[in-house]
Amino acid sequence: MKFNTIIIGGGLSGLTAGITLAEQGQRVAILATGQSRLHFTSGSLELLGYNPDGSVVTAPLQECESLPASHPYQVIGTQALRQFAPHAQELLAAAGIKVRGNAEANHYRISPLGIPKPAWLTLDDYITADSQLSFPFRRVLLVSIAGYIDFPIALLRHGLQQCGLECNVAEVRTPAIENLRTSQTEMRATNIARILSEQAAIDQLSVEINRAISGEEAILIPAVIGIADDNNLKYLRRMVTRPLFCVSTLPPAVTGVRLQTRLRKRFLNLGGTFMLGSTVRKANFSADRIASVTASNLPDQKLSADNFILATGSFMGNGLVATQDSIIEPIMNLDVDATQGRDSWTSPRLNDPQPYMEFGVHTDSSLHPAINGHIVPNLWAIGAVLSGHNPISLADSTGVDMITALFAANDIISHNI
Amino acid sequence: MSKATHNFFISSISDNNFEQCLKCSICTVYCPVSAVEPLFPGPKQAGPDGERYRLKNPRFTDDSLKLCLNCKRCEVACPHDVRIGDIIQRARLQNSKHKPGIRARLLASTDLVGKIATRLTPAFNTILSLKTTKEYKHRMLGIDRHFAFPTYARVTFEKWFEKNAAKKQSGFSQQVAYFHGCHVNYNDTAPGIAFVNVMNKLGFGVTLINDEKCCGNPFMANGMPQKALKLAFHNLNQLRLTSQQVPIVLTTSSTCTFTIRDEYNFVLGLDNHDVRDKISLATRFIYKKIEDGELILPPVKPDFKLRIAYHSACHMEKLGWSFYSSSLLRMIPGVQLIMLDSLCCGMAGTYGFKTENYRRSLKIGEPLFQAIREAEADVVVTDCEMCKQQIEAATGARVLHPIEVLAMALDD
Numbered sequence: 001m002k003f004n005t006i007i008i009g010g011g012l013s014g015l016t017a018g019i020t021l022a023e024q025g026q027r028v029a030i031l032a033t034g035q036s037r038l039h040f041t042s043g044s045l046e047l048l049g050y051n052p053d054g055s056v057v058t059a060p061l062q063e064c065e066s067l068p069a070s071h072p073y074q075v076i077g078t079q080a081l082r083q084f085a086p087h088a089q090e091l092l093a094a095a096g097i098k099v100r101g102n103a104e105a106n107h108y109r110i111s112p113l114g115i116p117k118p119a120w121l122t123l124d125d126y127i128t129a130d131s132q133l134s135f136p137f138r139r140v141l142l143v144s145i146a147g148y149i150d151f152p153i154a155l156l157r158h159g160l161q162q163c164g165l166e167c168n169v170a171e172v173r174t175p176a177i178e179n180l181r182t183s184q185t186e187m188r189a190t191n192i193a194r195i196l197s198e199q200a201a202i203d204q205l206s207v208e209i210n211r212a213i214s215g216e217e218a219i220l221i222p223a224v225i226g227i228a229d230d231n232n233l234k235y236l237r238r239m240v241t242r243p244l245f246c247v248s249t250l251p252p253a254v255t256g257v258r259l260q261t262r263l264r265k266r267f268l269n270l271g272g273t274f275m276l277g278s279t280v281r282k283a284n285f286s287a288d289r290i291a292s293v294t295a296s297n298l299p300d301q302k303l304s305a306d307n308f309i310l311a312t313g314s315f316m317g318n319g320l321v322a323t324q325d326s327i328i329e330p331i332m333n334l335d336v337d338a339t340q341g342r343d344s345w346t347s348p349r350l351n352d353p354q355p356y357m358e359f360g361v362h363t364d365s366s367l368h369p370a371i372n373g374h375i376v377p378n379l380w381a382i383g384a385v386l387s388g389h390n391p392i393s394l395a396d397s398t399g400v401d402m403i404t405a406l407f408a409a410n411d412i413i414s415h416n417i
Numbered sequence: 418m419s420k421a422t423h424n425f426f427i428s429s430i431s432d433n434n435f436e437q438c439l440k441c442s443i444c445t446v447y448c449p450v451s452a453v454e455p456l457f458p459g460p461k462q463a464g465p466d467g468e469r470y471r472l473k474n475p476r477f478t479d480d481s482l483k484l485c486l487n488c489k490r491c492e493v494a495c496p497h498d499v500r501i502g503d504i505i506q507r508a509r510l511q512n513s514k515h516k517p518g519i520r521a522r523l524l525a526s527t528d529l530v531g532k533i534a535t536r537l538t539p540a541f542n543t544i545l546s547l548k549t550t551k552e553y554k555h556r557m558l559g560i561d562r563h564f565a566f567p568t569y570a571r572v573t574f575e576k577w578f579e580k581n582a583a584k585k586q587s588g589f590s591q592q593v594a595y596f597h598g599c600h601v602n603y604n605d606t607a608p609g610i611a612f613v614n615v616m617n618k619l620g621f622g623v624t625l626i627n628d629e630k631c632c633g634n635p636f637m638a639n640g641m642p643q644k645a646l647k648l649a650f651h652n653l654n655q656l657r658l659t660s661q662q663v664p665i666v667l668t669t670s671s672t673c674t675f676t677i678r679d680e681y682n683f684v685l686g687l688d689n690h691d692v693r694d695k696i697s698l699a700t701r702f703i704y705k706k707i708e709d710g711e712l713i714l715p716p717v718k719p720d721f722k723l724r725i726a727y728h729s730a731c732h733m734e735k736l737g738w739s740f741y742s743s744s745l746l747r748m749i750p751g752v753q754l755i756m757l758d759s760l761c762c763g764m765a766g767t768y769g770f771k772t773e774n775y776r777r778s779l780k781i782g783e784p785l786f787q788a789i790r791e792a793e794a795d796v797v798v799t800d801c802e803m804c805k806q807q808i809e810a811a812t813g814a815r816v817l818h819p820i821e822v823l824a825m826a827l828d829d
Contacts, residue, residue: 001708001740034496035443182455185462188442194452227446252442268756277493277737296498297737300694301705316439317496 002304003029003273005412006293008280008331009311009319011036013383013401015263017309019091020409022270026416029273029303031280031295037313037384038263041256041398042248043223044109045099047085047120048073049395056118058131060399061085061103070337070358070388072400075365076407081399084406089121091402095266096229097259098124105131112250113152114159120399123255125233127220127245129163137243139166141216143209146173147181150188150250151222160220170212174204192224193254202232206239219244227257283308283332289378293331307412310334310361310369310381311405319385320359327359329385332376334369337362337387353393360387367408380408433500433507433683438465444491444501449761450484453780457484460491464501471508478512485509486765486781487638488731503683510642510684520558521639524767528631531603534569542568561775567604567806574602574609578625582613589622594663596656596677596696598670599631600802608669608802611824612699616667618715618827619703626652626659626666634676637684638766649681649689656692667699669820671800672766674698675732698800700819701741707748714748717826721751725822726794728785728808729759730801742800742819749826755792760785764807779811786811798822 005021007014010032021028048060048067057063061082064073073081085103092099099121101107108129109119122128129135140160144153153169160167176195181187195201202225209219223246226233237244248255264274278295284302285291292304312319312331321330322345327338338359339345345356361369361381369381382404384397391397438461445451445459457463463482470477482505491501523530534541544550545566555562572580574597586592593616601609613623630652633645656677660666668674677696681689706712725746729739739759747754763781768774789797789812797808797816805816817825 033498035447035494036496039441039443039446180455183458186445186451186455186459188445190442190446191451191459252446257446265758273740275737275740277735279498295737 001029001301003027004305004416005029005307005309006031006303006305007309007311008293009036009313009317009383009385010264010274010276011311011313011317011383011401012038012041012259012263012398013405014309014311015260015267016088016091016402016405017311017382017409018267018272019095019263019270020406021412022267022272024413026413027271028267029275029305030267031275031278031293031303033279033318034276036260037316038260039256040251040253041259042109042112042253043123043126043246043255044117044119044248045088045121045398045402046118046395047081047103047106047399047403049106049118050393052394054393057106058118059105060120068388072386072389072404073396075363075386075388076367076404077365080407081403084403084410085120087406088402091406092121095262097262098230100124100128107131108133110156110159110163110247112150112156112248114156114162116159116163118395123246125230125237125246126223127247133163135163135165137217138164139216140168140218140220141209141213141242142167142169142247143212143219143221144169144171145177145192145222145224146171147177147184147187148189148192148222148224149184156247168214168216170209172205172208172212174201174208176201176204188252189222189224189249189254190227190252190257193227196225196232197227199232199235202236202239206236209240209244213240213242216242218242220247221245222247222249223254224249225254227254228261229258280331288374288376290376306378306416308379309408309412310379310385311383312385314357314360314384317384322356327356329361329369332369332371332379334371334376334381335362335373336360353390357390357392358388360389361385362387366411367404380411382408433503434498435465435468435500435504437497438499439497440466441496443496444494447490447494449488449490449763449781450486450777454484454777457481460485460501460505464491464504465499468504468508471512475512478508482509486731486761486763486768488761488765489735490731490761493734500683506637506680506684509640510637517640520560520771521641523558524560524770525635525639525641525644527599527603527635531569531573531599535571535573535603539571555772559772560770561772563775566770567600569603570606572606574606575625577606577610578613578623582623585617586622586624589617589620591620592622592624592663592665593702594624594626594659594666596626596629596666596668596673598668598673598802601669605802605805608818608821611818611821612667612669615703615820615824615827616699619712624659624663626655628655630655632673632676633685634672634680635767637676637680638768642685646685646687649685649687652677653681653687653689653692656696660692660695664695665702666696667702668696669699669800669818670802671698671730671732671736671738672803675736679735698738698741700745700800701738703823704741704745704748707745716828717750718828721749721826722753723751723822723826724753724755724793724795726755726757726789726792726797728757728762728789728797728799728804730799730804731761731765733800734759742798746798746819746822749823751826752822755794757785757788757792760788762804762807764803766803769807778807782807782811789814796822
């Protein structure tokens with residue numbers, strides 16, 4: 001099998017790169033072990049939420065200038081951030097994902113625990129507040145679904161009240177959802193979303209919600225509708241008597257699955273090849289360049305390409321592996337930025353920024369990784385596998401995913417013309 | 418350039434990676450049973466979560482494991498390579514307290530029933546389609562009355578081969594062996610006949626496996642591991658003998674292939690490494706030969722035109738081989754290929770036959786049926802014979818095997 005570009009990893013960064021390259025007419029394959037971290041994404045994407053000192057970022061495009069030189073945004077140059085942030089939004093729109101927000105100014109999303117957090121882009125149907133943390137309404141009805149285990153209603157209500165909202169709670173039950181409660185452990189967002197993929201079930205839900213409304217100006221519901229698209233959510237919004245918004249839930253997140261589904265569909269429609277269940281175990285070199293890779297489920301198949309992109313993620317995706325005394329990139333043993341000695345990997349306080357989160361593959365300014373100091377010229381590393389960023393303390397993970405992916409894809413295209 | 422040999426991938430203590438489970442629940446999102454059946458606790462709960470308890474005491478084995486289709490979509494979705502489906506299958510086979518009844522024996526015994534039925538066709542087909550028979554099967558055996566039982570061929574594939582093809586096979590300089598599977602032999606011989614014709618046109622003679630028996634998959638699915646083991650032993654031996662003469666063994670059934678290559682080892686615990694890599698689907702073999710420049714696709718009928726909706730069967734997904742079948746179809750001039758979203762049809766071998774599963778089975782398949790209706794294709798193409806059965810019954814669409822399409826397209 002011969003491709004222009006092979007991307008190892010099928011999450012947000014891999015799909016972003018894959019779509020960009022396929023849009024330019026490249027023959028692209030994405031190889032992925034399994035489904036990705038996108039399934040844990042709530043309704044928002046983050047470019048840069050906090051400064052290294054912990055203060056909230058209001059203007060990401062300006063404040064990224066003060067990031068340390070090792071941060072991926074600085075590695076590729078903050079100009080790239082300005083250039084590609086609007087592209088990311090266009091790419092999502094082309095995949096059928098409508099978002100609000102921009103890179104000039106962060107807005108606030110509401111976390112599943114009710115805490116406002118700075119965000120870059122938020123799915124159109126979610127509750128958000130502007131940069132001053134003000135909402136377009138004051139009195140809201142927070143709807144909970146009886147038996148749903150991943151929606152901490154008291155915390156959420158408390159959080160919304162802290163934000164200045166008056167918040168009433170109503171627990172609703174419908175016959176269709178009650179049936180799911182037979183298996184209490186399976187009362188999760190994605191399972192409820194399966195039930196609510198039928199219009200009759202939405203009808204039942206809208207009746208219950210309308211019955212619960214008294215004087216509130218808006219309705220908030222857990223994001224449990226719309227696994228493949230947002231059609232049923234739109235339908236529900238038409239059926240209820242107040243403006244309705246979603247609140248993100250604990251994973252697996254329905255909107256995360258929708259993001260993954262839409263992006264993958266877009267990639268396939270552009271002619272891309274997506275191979276799930278294919279763990280890349282080995283890269284075969286010809287001199288200093290990668291000639292092909294081998295996947296676990298296709299051991300006798302050489303997967304060749306001109307360009308390769310490493311988008312394997314961090315520790316959770318096995319893009320990085322911690323052994324007893326070292327941090328390793330397991331496919332090619334690429335040079336990694338990590339501190340020596342296991343004791344230095346973690347901070348004693350859980351809520352402090354954890355050093356290991358910044359570990360990752362070291363690259364040059366074009367995102368080419370190296371082996372023993374020798375650059376691999378036809379390999380690009382993108383997304384969470386990169387060193388120098390911290391998805392929790394800086395709230396930059398999805399931004400790093402998409403911006404570095406767009407950077408690498410455009411670099412590949414410009415070299416192949 | 419690359420550093421000295423290394424293996425940095427996390428190795429597990431268990432052979433099914435169950436301790437690598439992060440409890441992320443992604444598998445549940447992609448479980449076709451969970452999507453429609455609240456009684457099924459989902460792959461995470463039934464698999465690695467339940468396994469912790471079952472390892473302590475087998476009495477924690479739950480009857481709801483039976484609801485699993487063994488589609489392996491949980492494994493394909495798992496970010497950590499946990500063999501969730503294998504964990505569930507093994508737990509079912511090792512710990513089940515139920516003795517298989519007549520129905521399980523009948524459904525699993527594809528060879529025995531096939532031998533009797535093909536001798537009695539068309540009478541057998543007529544009897545099967547009678548209302549009273551359906552009613553009897555429904556009430557006494559638990560085979561759903563709505564279910565259109567597969568019809569049986571008048572002449573088995575093996576007999577057809579012996580009479581019409583066997584003699585001329587020695588005239589080819591290159592040879593391949595063919596594991597046809599029960600469905601081709603007893604029910605639908607067309608893919609088998611197409612396979613022989615295609616291979617001959619490509620310059621390969623075909624040899625059958627001496628005394629081929631059912632791969633054993635239906636016995637695993639119906640809780641009879643001892644029978645499955647016996648068949649697996651037999652087939653592995655026969656495959657070893659055949660491959661001494663003809664080292665390439667080709668197949669047309671994705672599930673037989675998957676069973677021999679993977680389930681023999683992971684579920685039954687047999688050492689099949691020497692046989693595993695010799696077995697390949699015919700589409701994969703042909704695609705690779707063309708890609709490596711060792712084969713050129715012969716001319717296609719000049720007026721050949723076909724709009725195909727390709728359905729990627731569950732075990733094709735697990736094998737990672739849909740690429741080969743769909744890419745081979747794309748190589749045929751005149752073919753317009755639509756890739757359907759990869760979804761389970763709900764049949765899962767004999768699962769959909771059973772009264773208690775029939776409705777659930779159709780409900781599982783509904784999103785796929787909907788996609789097929791919307792695709793407005795001339796034919797649906799899939800590598801799995803049981804998907805074919807289900808899709809034809811549920812949608813009325815004509816369903817073909819990729820090798821049948823190739824046979825249709827090639828010029829005489």
